[in-house]
Every structure is written in structure tokens, then in C-alpha cells.
Amino acid sequence: MQQCCRLVEEIETMTSTPHALRELGLNAGKRARLHRLLFGHGLGNGTALFLPYDQGLEHGPRDFFANPAASDPSYILKLAVEGGFNGIVTQIGFAEKLFWDFAGEVPLILKLNGKTDIPSDARALSPVHATVEDAVRLGADAVGYTLYVGTPEQVTDFEQYRTVRADAQRLGMPLIVWAYPRGEAIEAKGGRDSFYAVDYAARVASELGADVVKVNFPHPDKIADVPEVYRASFSAQAAIDAVVRSANNTLVLVSGGSRQGDEAMLEKATRSMDAGATGLIFGRNVWQRPHEESLRFVDQLRKILAQHARAR
């Protein structure tokens, strides 16, 4: 298609300037807390490196077999402090029991929903087991919500999301949406990692009022069954650029996902930051290895972030 081809070219060459925090129309509480996350911790340059630690719930302890020490949340909290992370993400349990002792040293992002991976994901839905008020009480600086974009259960998903969003707005708490394409319908349309799916997920979070969206890196080569316009041959950079543009004035975090080679991860990180993402959220790629090795890898990520300072 002639039109399509011109479009691909245009998309390939579009650039965009990352939004400054003060231009995002945030209320005072959201802005104060995001300012703290982005400029008061980590490199303090407006980028972010977050450490997610909910895999024990989402996948079970099997994720810790590669580095059994990582089963202990205190180990992870210390790693977050030592590695200079901008924040750690946990479920309510560790937030209640352990954050007390690290309160103030590393920001907390309280994940409000989560599930085990034991039942099928065909009709994926992540139940809510904590509230924005819990996050306030625990001194968290943001909340996280997993939205399964495209799930057949989207009616319930959107409804429980609505409460979270309204509470977050009322209490000035930044809302980070894990925008994950999931469920039998998206699997039938190219799968969860396609450029199409990730791009759509980023947009959904933005349209529904997320302050920050966490996405997986898009795979523009997964074109089977995706809508036609996504079947053109996009570069990885063009894809992540487009995802960041789709998220628009919702800040973007790119997820590390399951453990892969360092080379690949660092390239993903560079492309994401080049695209205008605010930061990275890497868990297993960080702590599924010996401690010193974790810190060395974190150092490499920080070097990339250091080259992408964002405006206040």
C-alpha cells in the first residue's frame, strides 16, 4: 500500500521531546511525589530505574532459584538502596512488614493488584488487594495497577481500575499502570509482545488517566494476525518511539521482563531512553544473579540513564 509505506517512513523519522514534569497537568500531590521519585532519588536527573519485586506472587518462588538470596525481601531492599534505585515495587505484605525499616531511604511503589500464575490467563484479571489509602498510610510515593489490556474480563478490570484512579487523583498519588496485553483475544491477534499490542496498551493507559505506564518492549517483527498497518517493516527503534508517542503525556517505563542477555537488555534500555521513555523497571534481570554482578549491571543501566536527563 502506497499510503502505508509513506506512513512507515514518516513514523521512522518522527522525533519527540520528552515532556517536562511541570507540563503534565498534575495536581500538587502527584507532582510532589513524582518529583521526589524522579529528581530526589536515583540519578536525580528526571530518569528512573525501578526495582519490581512481586514475582514471588506473580510466578512463585521458582523465580528465586537462580539466586536464592533474592527470596529474602530484605536482600532486595538493600540492593535497591545500594544500587541507587529510584524506588522499589512490592505488594502489601512486604510493604507492611519490611518497608518500615527502610522508610525514607528508598521510595516505595505499592502494587495494588496481583495474582498467581496458576490458573489460566485466557480471561486474565488481577484482583485488587490493597488500596491507595494503604499506600498513603505506608508512605509510598506511587501506586501500581496491572491492567490486562484486551482481556475478556475488561469490564471488571476497568471498573476496579476506576476506583483506583479516582482514589489516586483524590489523594494526589501517582498512578503507574502496568499495561499488559493479555488474554485469549490478544493471543488470537498476534500475542502480547507485538508492536500492535504494546502500542495499544500504552494508549489505553494514557486514555484512562495513568500518570506513568509500564510497557514491555515491542516486537515489530511479530506481525502474524496483527492489524494491517502494523504489518509493515518497522525498526525496533521506530516501534518504541511510536509507543512513547502513543502514551503521549503519560510517562513511560520499559519493563525488563524475564532474564535475557545483558547486551540485549542494554540495547533495549538505550532504545527506550532514546525514544523518550522516563526510565526502566528491571527486576529479574537485576537480581537473578550474584550480588556483585547485579550491581555491575545496574551501573551499566545508570550510565544510559545519565545520558537522558529530563526537564523538571
Next chain:
Amino acid sequence: MQQCCRLVEEIETMTSTPHALRELGLNAGKRARLHRLLFGHGLGNGTALFLPYDQGLEHGPRDFFANPAASDPSYILKLAVEGGFNGIVTQIGFAEKLFWDFAGEVPLILKLNGKTDIPSDARALSPVHATVEDAVRLGADAVGYTLYVGTPEQVTDFEQYRTVRADAQRLGMPLIVWAYPRGEAIEAKGGRDSFYAVDYAARVASELGADVVKVNFPHPDKIADVPEVYRASFSAQAAIDAVVRSANNTLVLVSGGSRQGDEAMLEKATRSMDAGATGLIFGRNVWQRPHEESLRFVDQLRKILAQHARAR
């Protein structure tokens, strides 16, 4: 797998020191009540022996055929006092009707949900029939909630659990989670007793904010259909050690389950306490036999607990 084998070895040799009560980040009410349960009753050394008595609801009176006297809750309450238990667990009915007369002599743990075993467990869910406020009113020192880890009904399960958790936090009431792998999905992944299933269940309770988790003793030999990392050859001790580590700063109670030989039970008890568990919760193994025999068996359990004092 080379890596896996090194890992098994590492896991086999890991040790961990049980957490002291004061290190668990508990609020004053939870700490006061757990202190009372663990240091003010039973052996008073920080360990626990609880007597669960909800089998009449969960399995029906068939469980009392082995010792018909046990059908009478007064008999069980006296047994709890006489046997020096740290507490008794009942549903709301006996708590309302009988606990009045034993109030102060043996602590009460009010079970907030429960179900009959008549319908299928494929989509197991345990409905809530009492509240944390009921427990407060009755002078209970903890509440119990059964979470069916892995059930297809996990959305409803997590949601009703959230209310219980929030109320327990607000009212300073310790929350004991019966973390039971259950439902058709876990049956398809190795079954409810596998090391994988029990390990995951302990972790879920911990991630979701349980103060204490009750687990069944794991069977590391049940490896069919479980995730690969659990298929290595773990010893029973390594398995229960790992489960206690997965529970982390959530105290662990090991359940007796259905009646088995005393030898096996005592070994289970020893291994559990060696692994760092806080105590045991044995019902049928205690009262499905004549009174004096029950007390003799309890004595043997107490001897094991006496050797595993925990720090305040």
C-alpha cells in the same frame, strides 16, 4: 541441568535464623496479641501448638467417628486447656456459644471463612461468615482465613481476603492465613501437596500480608507436572526449609492434616521446627483418639517445641 544441580546443593545447605517477634514490623495490637499467644500461653517460649476445630464444617461429623467425644466442643476446649495449647481455632458458632466459659484460659483464634466439602473443589472458594470485629468482640487473639492459592476463583478469594486483611490491620488483630493450594489448575500442575504448590502458597500469604501462614508439609517427591526447577531431588528437610524461607517474615505453622502414624507426625514436627517454623497446628492427629492418648501425643509435641525457643 548443571546450574540447577548447583542450585539444589545450595538450597540444601542454606540455613536461616527464625525472626524475633519484635523484628516483624507489627503494629502494637498485633504484637501484643501474638506475644500473648506465643509467650503468654503454651510453653511460653515463642513456639506454638494450636488446636484447630473446624473439621465439623469442613468435613462433617464423619471426622468424629474415631472418637465420638470429640464431637462435643466442650470436650475439645477442655483438652486445649489441659494440653497446654497456645490457642484453639473455631468457627463463629462455638466461639459465640462456648468460648464465654473459657475466656481467658485458652486463647481463641476465630476462623472467618470455611465451607463444606460437598461441592467439588475444582473452583474452590471459602466463603466468609464472620468478621474481624466479631473476633474483637469475642476477645479472640487472632483470626484465620483460608486462601485457596491457585483456584480459578482467585479474584473473589483475593477480594474477600483484602477486606479481612485491612480490618485486621486496622484493629491490630493477627491474621493467620491457611494457604492451601487448591482447584483444578493446581491439580494439573502437580497437586496440592507438592513442594512447588506449598512453596508458592507460603509465598502468596507472605506477599499478601499474612502475619502467620499455615501450610501443609511439602512433598518434594511429587514432581510430575510441576515447574522444572522443582523437579530436582530435594530432601524433605530442604523443602520445608525453603517453604519457611519463602514465607520469610511471615511466621509459619505446619498443619498436621489427616491422621497419620505418630512417628511420621513427630518427624514432620521436628523438621518443621528445625526449619524455623513457629509451631504446629494439629487437630485430627490429636483428638481422633482416646483422651489420655491425646495428651501423651501432645506431650511429645511439646518436647519438640521446648527445644526450639524463639526470640521475642
Next chain:
Amino acid sequence: MQQCCRLVEEIETMTSTPHALRELGLNAGKRARLHRLLFGHGLGNGTALFLPYDQGLEHGPRDFFANPAASDPSYILKLAVEGGFNGIVTQIGFAEKLFWDFAGEVPLILKLNGKTDIPSDARALSPVHATVEDAVRLGADAVGYTLYVGTPEQVTDFEQYRTVRADAQRLGMPLIVWAYPRGEAIEAKGGRDSFYAVDYAARVASELGADVVKVNFPHPDKIADVPEVYRASFSAQAAIDAVVRSANNTLVLVSGGSRQGDEAMLEKATRSMDAGATGLIFGRNVWQRPHEESLRFVDQLRKILAQHARAR
């Protein structure tokens, strides 16, 4: 008056058996908690020795000048543990900040109202600054409420009391009423310490549903301006006997008040226990002296309590 004189004689010779805890019609929670206070701590014989520590609010730090160490609530908490008290009474501040660390070692009685003594007491009213739910959350075993019997502000006093009583009933929390005759009207009728005033105060607490009432020791010799029947010549023993009878099935605690000679205090204590009181609540007489001296005095009080065991 002939009738009056026969009455005095009758009153002088009446005896009464203290109520057993199980006969008081208490709900399960109240009974469990009172059982714990009376049989699980202190001498464990159904009597009580409580340590009140709200003088910093009620009178200001001037009360600590006699023993500056007593200004530190940790000092007092340690004294309560060391002295084997049945419980300590504090306002919400110390309960929040310090009880956490002593939770389970010594029971807490949370005082729900209190005031400074700076403004005039003519229309005395003690504002409520904590709730029964706070007490539950903090793991307290009872709540305290000061009722200024006879104050011109009794409408407000009774109304705020009503909420406390209803909450205490709903949550199974024992309610201890500080029944203090106070205000310009009682001063015009013989003053706050007369037999008449103390007797009336004990009865008011009982009629309004207190589980325990704290009274000052009555002075039967203060007869100016009191109603006629109280002007006869009653012995101190007859007066305290009558007060305990007026309280009826509300348990009685006798207050130490400001510091006096040990001899006088011990006699007060003996007479109170002989009269059927449940125990003593002595603060300044305990801690307004060097530590070792405090413990020696407590020992003497315990000896008296040891001779007055009460039935469960």
C-alpha cells in the same frame, strides 16, 4: 433519729462476698480481657494492682519533680513490669509511642479522656481524645473514662460516656470508669472526698454500666453540707464497705491519690480489699520516690492483695 441510728449499726455490720468474674454477666470479650488482667498478670489471683500514668496531662510535669526519672514513660513501663503490676494506664500518646515495645509484657489500659488542670474545675468535663477502637488497635485490655459525677456539664459528660460505653460493649472491651465527684455543685455539698460523694459516684458508674469503677477512698468525717443520712458517725471501714456495695456488680478499684505516708496508704489498701474491692490503682504513691523504694512499697501492697484472692 432513731431510724438513722439503727441504720448506721446495720451498715456497720453488713458484710458482702466479692463477685466472681463469671457471675458478672459480661460478654465473652470483656470476660476474656478481664480474666487476662486479673488472672493472667500480677498475682494472678483475681486481684489487681494498676499503675496510672496520666498525671503529666492531668497535673503537668510538676508531679515528676519529686523523682525526675518518672518523667520518662519508659521508666514507668519498666517499673510496671518489674513490680508485677496487672496493667498500666496511659493516654493515647504513650500508648502509641511506647507500648509497642512492651506489648504483651504488661497489659495496657487506654485512658480515653483527660484534661489539664489549668482552667477552673467548676464545670469540670474531661474531653475524649481517643476511642475504644484505638484501644483495640493498640492491643489494650481495657479502656478508662473519667466521669465527673455531679458536674454542671453532666449532660455532655453522660453523652460522650454513652458513646464510649456502647463501643466498649460492641467490641468486648472492659470499661473502667474513673468516678470522680467534681464541680462547683459537689463542692457546695461537702466536697469531692466525702463518703456521700464517693458513694454516689460509685453508684452512678454502676448504674451507667461500668465494668469497673475507680474511686477515691471515702472520708466519712467530712459531713458538713452532705445529705443528712451521711452525717452519722461512720467508721472508715463502714464507708468503704458501703461504697463497694453501692458499686455492686461493678468491680471496684481504690485510687491512691496524692502522695501520703506509707502507713496510711497500706491501711487504705487493707480496708479496701477487706471491703471487697478488686484492687488498687496507685501512681504517685509508687513512683514519687526512688526506684528501690517504689518496689519495696509495691511489695507491701502485693502482700495485702495476696490475702484477698477472688473467684474466677
Next chain:
Amino acid sequence: MQQCCRLVEEIETMTSTPHALRELGLNAGKRARLHRLLFGHGLGNGTALFLPYDQGLEHGPRDFFANPAASDPSYILKLAVEGGFNGIVTQIGFAEKLFWDFAGEVPLILKLNGKTDIPSDARALSPVHATVEDAVRLGADAVGYTLYVGTPEQVTDFEQYRTVRADAQRLGMPLIVWAYPRGEAIEAKGGRDSFYAVDYAARVASELGADVVKVNFPHPDKIADVPEVYRASFSAQAAIDAVVRSANNTLVLVSGGSRQGDEAMLEKATRSMDAGATGLIFGRNVWQRPHEESLRFVDQLRKILAQHARAR
């Protein structure tokens, strides 16, 4: 008085070690926010220098005549950032309108009550015009409440305080109490600045659960009409030492009050920090002078704070 004199000597020579933040029994949210105020801003050494800016309400614009630029809240916010303050205190108006633009750069302490000084202070009471939830929404790190210790309106004062305290506890928000002796009763007992009045005020805040108390520097020479024990000849250092001890595990901030000579203010500051106070809250003494002079004075205060680092 023999006893009194020994006492004065004892009080003169008592020392105390300031509490570490982690020893204060604070919940996670309060601790995280106080950690941020004390270790994440200002000198970051656990001390604090706060800038109060509510004089426009409390006294009217007349306070700005000495430096008209100070009438503009933006000027003050910039001063707070430039001077390295640990936080700024404002009423809801400026918090809503201006903090938005400084969110994250300097912490906000939202004052929840306040009044004009136009009506008489005989029955002083400071009405509440904002809520703890407002503070959460605005991203504030603490709330402030003025308690008029000793006012005849103490019933209403304590009641409105109770709501603030309970909300602050529930939402993990540090509560700073402006403990000001005020009203006709305290004026009749030696006045608002006496050692007696300030000492009592500090204690009241502590008993009622303040996390931080703001007091004026005590005047031990104001002895007319104060209770006898306060009439001995105490040094200024002994008086502020005693006030900090009375506050006990409530952190102390010493107020600057109306503008005085720099020499006197710096001595006050040194004595306060030597006594174990956490910091200073100086407004008019800072901004009632030209900008550069303000910063020079702040520098001198910071030098004092730098010598009194507090433990986490």
C-alpha cells in the same frame, strides 16, 4: 525548701540523649515522611530548620511591613529553597495555589488550623480549616495543629484535635503540635512563657500523641503565680532541658517568636539543640529583614544545627 533545692540541683545536672527516629514507635508512613523531612532535606543530619509562614493569618499583613517583599508567598518559598530549609509551613491557601510549583523542592507542612488575632484570646481556640486528607492530596510531609494548652475551650480544642490525630495516624502523616499555653487561666498562673507553662504544654502534646511539638523557649524567671516547684531558680538551660525531657519521645522544635536580636536568637538556638531538641522553626526572625541578611542569619542557624546531628 530542702527537698526542692536538692531537686533543682538534680534537674540542673540531668542529661538526656536525643531519641533516634527509629526508636519512636512510628508507623511506616510517619517514619518515611519524617525521615524525608529530617534526613532528605536541610542539612540531612536529622536536625530541622522550618520556615513558618502563617503570620498573615495569625497577625495580619502588619508582620510584612518590616520587609514588604515577604508579603509574597513566592518570595518565601524561594527563600526556603535557597536557605536550605527542611520545610515550609503554610495554611491551605498558599498550599493550594503555590506549592504546586515548588512541589518536591521543599517539603510542605500544612497547618490545619489557625485564626486571626482580632478577637480576645481569653478563651482562645484555633478553628480547623483543612484536613489531613488535604495534606495528603497536596503532597505535604506533615500537618500542624495549634493546641491552646490551658484554654477554657479545651474541651472543643481536644475534640477537634482528636480527629486530626486519628486521621494523621490512619494516613501515616506526622503530626506537629504547636503547643501554646493560652487563655485567661494560664495568664492567671504566670503567663504563657513561664517555664511552668511551656513545660506543661510540651507534656500535653506528648501525652496526646503528637509526633513533634513546637514550643516557645521557656522563661524560668517568670515565677509569679506559677506552682511552687517552678519557683526555684532554674537556669535557662535547665529549663529547656526539662521541657525536652517532658516532651520525651515527641520530637521538639523551638519557635523563634517575634523578632529579637540575633545574638539572643542564636543563644536560644544553641541551648535548644544542646537540650536535645530536633530543630528550630524561625519565621519573622528570618524574613523580617532584607534577603541577603536573611540568608546570612540562616547560615548561622545551620552552623548550630550542623553540630547536633541526630541518629536515624
Next chain:
Amino acid sequence: MQQCCRLVEEIETMTSTPHALRELGLNAGKRARLHRLLFGHGLGNGTALFLPYDQGLEHGPRDFFANPAASDPSYILKLAVEGGFNGIVTQIGFAEKLFWDFAGEVPLILKLNGKTDIPSDARALSPVHATVEDAVRLGADAVGYTLYVGTPEQVTDFEQYRTVRADAQRLGMPLIVWAYPRGEAIEAKGGRDSFYAVDYAARVASELGADVVKVNFPHPDKIADVPEVYRASFSAQAAIDAVVRSANNTLVLVSGGSRQGDEAMLEKATRSMDAGATGLIFGRNVWQRPHEESLRFVDQLRKILAQHARAR
């Protein structure tokens, strides 16, 4: 006083630039409605001319004797449309009954409180008889609240104001505060019209979070009994300049008050706009005369406003 004189000079020569609407930190709803009032009606240049019509409640029908037609609210509504006002202010009655028919033609500002002038103003308080939600339902673009600055009833006044402020914030409704010094205390300190009183009133509204404040024009010559700094010889222009600066980022409307000569009114208007006020709120001076004369006077006011366009 030397310092004072320099100060007066400094104040006399200070200038300030009016705030642009977008710099006021308003939430979207407040900004949208204020934008409509200031840029969508009247001259559309960011200034405002409002027509208040609540004198029938505040003073009674006596105010209509000068022009009986003005007794009819329809007459006034038509005048507002014809005169190109930016809005009309009424109590709930006319808003319910008449605004229906003018909805959209002239914006409505719903006055939420008001009172008769029959009782004494010594303890002035204006009771609330409508809610912000009424204003939303009626399609109003702002609400008005009369705050009697300095009244002995300030506790109740501030409390009822708090609810209005919070509702206005939550619902995105601009809040206009009639900041009126009133009551026996202000009369004893120079009276309601003094520069001191008006300046203080403007500041109180700003500190308490008004979006717009309505003040009377200050009289700097009323210096008897006012605080010393206000006794210097200020010009009328310097006084209104200072009042606008005290209001700071709260927009200022200057009230016409009772009818006076046109010359004086126009000078007042010019001075106010020169000082940076947003507009005028003139009632009796407009409609206490024949219709055509009203319109001619309005024209003259509009000419002044036309010369003071404000930024968006």
C-alpha cells in the same frame, strides 16, 4: 519612627503585575469556570464587572425604595444581560426561581450564606443556606461566601467556611470570599473600613484558600486604634495597592458598597484596577437609579476595565 517612614515610602512605590489565570495553580474545573467568567463574558479581557443582588436579604427591601423596579429580580437579570456584566450574584431563592430563564446568558454566582441586619453585628456570623452542589446543579460558575474577619464567632465561621472550601475544591467551583471585617473586636481596633481591617481581611481570604476575594475600598485615614504600622500617612492608592498585594494570588474584586457620588466611585474603580484588581462588584451604585442612568454608569465602568486587560 525612622524605619517606619522608609517603609511607607517603599510601600508607596511598590508595583506589582497582576497574575495571569494560568499561573494561579487552579484545578481544571475552577480554571474552566473562571476563564468563562473572565474571558467569555463582559469585556472578555480578563476583567470583571459583577452585579450583586442579595441586598433584599442583607438589608431588606428598604434598598429598593430609590428605584422600586429593582425590587424585581427579573429587572436585575435583564440589566445584567443588557449591561454586559460578567455575572450576577444571588441567594438560592432567585437562583432557583429565575435563573432558569436566563441560564447561559449571564453567569450565576450563587451566594451560599447571608443574614438579615436586624440582630446586632457584635458577634456577626453569616449562616449557610445553600451548598456548592446546589451551585453545580443550577449551572452557576462560582459560589460566594461571606467571612466576617475578626468576629468573636470566628470558630464557627471558619468551620462552615472549611466545608464550602473543600466542596468547591472537590467540585472545581471557583470560591469568591466576601472578606468583611466585622464584630465588636474590629470596631475596637479602628473599625471595618480601615486600611488595617481591609488589608487583614484580604490576607485571611488568601491564606484560607479563596480563589477570589471581595473587599471594600480601604480608608487609610482611619487610623484611630489601628496597629501602629498602619498609622503612617498612606495614600488611597498605596492602600489599595497593598491590599491587592496581601491578597496575592487570590484575585481581587472591589465592592461598591452603599451608593455614593459617581465621581468618587469611578476614582475608586480606577485606583482598584491600577492596583491590579481583577474587577468590580457594584450593586446599589448601579441599580439605585433609573434604568438608562444605570446603563450609562456601567458604560463608564466598562471603559475603565477596558484599559486593564489581564493575561489568561
